[in-house]
Amino acid sequence: MTTSLKLKDLSKKEMLLAPGHRMCQGCGAAIVVKMVLLAIDKPVVACSPTGCLEVTTCISDYTAWKIPWIHSAFENAAATMAGVETMYRALKKRGKISQDISFVVFAGDGGTYDIGLQSLSGAMERGHDMLYICYDNGAYMNTGTQRSGATPFGASTTTSPAGSSVPGKMQHRKDITRIMAAHNIPYVAQASPSHHLDLMRKIQKAMSISGPKFINILSPCHRGWRSKSDDAIALSRLAVNTCYWPLFEMDNGKTQLTHTPKEKLPLKDFLRPQGRFAHLFRPENEWIIEQSQTQIDADWNAMIGAGAGASGVIEE
Amino acid sequence: MKTKLINQSNCRPVITEPGNSALLKTGTWRTLEPVLNKEHCINCLLCWLYCPDMSVIVRDGKVEGFDMDYCKGCGICALECHGKKGEKAILMRKEEKE
Numbered sequence: 001m002t003t004s005l006k007l008k009d010l011s012k013k014e015m016l017l018a019p020g021h022r023m024c025q026g027c028g029a030a031i032v033v034k035m036v037l038l039a040i041d042k043p044v045v046a047c048s049p050t051g052c053l054e055v056t057t058c059i060s061d062y063t064a065w066k067i068p069w070i071h072s073a074f075e076n077a078a079a080t081m082a083g084v085e086t087m088y089r090a091l092k093k094r095g096k097i098s099q100d101i102s103f104v105v106f107a108g109d110g111g112t113y114d115i116g117l118q119s120l121s122g123a124m125e126r127g128h129d130m131l132y133i134c135y136d137n138g139a140y141m142n143t144g145t146q147r148s149g150a151t152p153f154g155a156s157t158t159t160s161p162a163g164s165s166v167p168g169k170m171q172h173r174k175d176i177t178r179i180m181a182a183h184n185i186p187y188v189a190q191a192s193p194s195h196h197l198d199l200m201r202k203i204q205k206a207m208s209i210s211g212p213k214f215i216n217i218l219s220p221c222h223r224g225w226r227s228k229s230d231d232a233i234a235l236s237r238l239a240v241n242t243c244y245w246p247l248f249e250m251d252n253g254k255t256q257l258t259h260t261p262k263e264k265l266p267l268k269d270f271l272r273p274q275g276r277f278a279h280l281f282r283p284e285n286e287w288i289i290e291q292s293q294t295q296i297d298a299d300w301n302a303m304i305g306a307g308a309g310a311s312g313v314i315e316e
Numbered sequence: 317m318k319t320k321l322i323n324q325s326n327c328r329p330v331i332t333e334p335g336n337s338a339l340l341k342t343g344t345w346r347t348l349e350p351v352l353n354k355e356h357c358i359n360c361l362l363c364w365l366y367c368p369d370m371s372v373i374v375r376d377g378k379v380e381g382f383d384m385d386y387c388k389g390c391g392i393c394a395l396e397c398h399g400k401k402g403e404k405a406i407l408m409r410k411e412e413k414e
Contacts, residue, residue: 007361008377018335019370019386020342026390030368057337064337196365230391230408233366 002204003041005197010038014066021064022056026229028219028236029053029135031193033106036133036217037067039200040207042102045084046070049077049116051108052142052221053135074115077105078123078132085128102207103130109150110140112216113176124183124212131206134176135219145224149174152244153295154288155276157224162279167288172295180214181250187213189249189258194237198247198258205249218245226275238270243300248308255308264300267293338386342369346389349411350382357405363393379405 003009016037023030029052037044047070048054054071057064072080081103091097107116112134120132139157140146147157153172156162160169181188187209191199199217206213218239220232227235239245240259244267247259268289271277280288357379364372364379371387373380382393389411397406 007365011361011364011374011377015370017370018338019383020337020340021369022337022340022342023368025345025368025388026392027368031366031392034368034370035365059337059340061331062337062340063331064335066334193366228391229389230395232368232390232392233396 002208003039005039005200005204013038016044016066017057018064018066020062022059023052024221024223024229026222026232027052027056028137028193028221028232029108031232032133032135032199032217032219035193035196035199036104036106036203039203040102040104042100042207043067044102044104045081045088046104046106047072047077047081047084048106049108049111050074050142051111052137053106053108055142074111076119077107077111077116078130079119081105081130081132082119082123082126082128085130089129103128105130105132107132107134108140108142109134109136109138109176110142110148112136113149113174120180121183124180124185124214127185127211129210129212131203131213131215132180134214134216136176136216137219137221137224138173139221139224141221141224150176153292154280154285156279157276162285167279167285168276177214177216177250180216181253183212184253185212185214186252187211187249189215190217190245190247191215192218192236192240192245192247194233194240195247195259202249202258205251224276226278227273231273235270235273238265238273241265242267242270243296244270246300246303248303255303255306257303257308267296341385342388343383343385346384346387346411348389348391348408349384350387350389350391350393350406351409352379352381353403353405353407354379355405356399356401356403358398358400360398362396362398363406366392366396368392 045068085103146159154168156168162168189202220235241261242265248257369386371383391408394406394408397404399405
């Protein structure tokens with residue numbers, strides 16, 4: 001029996017992330033974690049590698065978690081969780097644990113796309129029963145916005161600063177969701193907090209499947225994206241509606257869009273409110289926007305062309 | 317919340333209470349504060365869901381107000397508020413501090 005996702009019912013559930021955490025005001029990661037924990041019914045054990053979420057929820061003698069939570073090093077959250085899950089299976093086999101427990105990793109894009117990739121790949125390949133969630137804010141925000149494999153093309157960061165030499169980051173994002181899908185694991189999805197029902201349904205679906213699962217969730221960071229403190233949800237909605245962040249799932253290899261924007265907006269609408277893309281609107285840099293738009297259109301058309309039409313648009 | 321933060325006997329920091337970050341009142345970060353006008357509220361609870369600081373108080377499916385101990389004043393609740401007939405139920409205003 002899964003929890004009803006009506007907000008009225010969810011509001012009666014205990015919140016497993018306590019207030020008083022030190023995430024910035026308006027942080028997208030806090031919203032993502034909150035939604036994920038609300039959607040899960042079973043007892044959860046979580047793990048986070050180094051990242052914004054880890055440093056802000058566990059300062060000195062304080063913890064914001066109301067669930068067992070492990071902080072591991074930057075590169076091995078998936079390996080840590082794999083160990084915990086293996087021990088759980090061993091104890092269950094010996095009759096020392098009877099409870100059904102779910103295992104979740106909350107990692108940032110640095111700990112997923114770059115530093116944690118090998119341990120993640122290994123854990124997925126070995127088939128551990130866990131859900132790996134990447135909250136993707138598109139740079140190393142914790143240490144002051146250094147570029148990562150998730151930083152979009154043309155974005156200005158402190159290690160790819162836009163100036164007279166380079167107009168921001170000159171490489172495209174790594175397509176981590178497809179890299180994980182190539183591991184042939186049972187469930188891979190991409191979600192956004194602006195479409196909370198879609199996000200929480202994906203979490204519930206993932207929890208109902210045994211084996212390794214990966215969900216990549218967009219997590220706006222107004223400090224690194226150089227936008228306003230109140231626009232985390234508005235920006236993630238624009239990311240979905242411009243098809244920069246398509247919402248889809250791959251259930252046993254079958255790709256399915258879970259939301260099709262009513263009107264596909266130009267990418268510019270997503271880029272304009274963000275200071276990290278401000279330099280792209282100068283005439284000499286417009287080719288970057290054009291190239292990004294071409295890439296997004298090609299990816300979107302390929303997805304529709306592959307028969308991934310929306311399985312019923314979810315009204316938000 | 318009464319929490320013994322450090323187990324003195326072996327001098328290792330041991331957190332004995334889950335979620336004891338609630339002792340840290342992040343409300344002091346705020347410069348803007350949300351103001352609720354219940355007349356325009358349709359209790360869609362989106363503000364409750366989107367609040368990164370668990371600061372929207374909901375009782376029996378109705379928005380009751382804000383927990384100012386933790387609200388950092390980001391303004392997501394106000395921006396996302398649908399309100400009634402185009403009138404938002406949550407507005408942000410500059411907080412006057414003593």
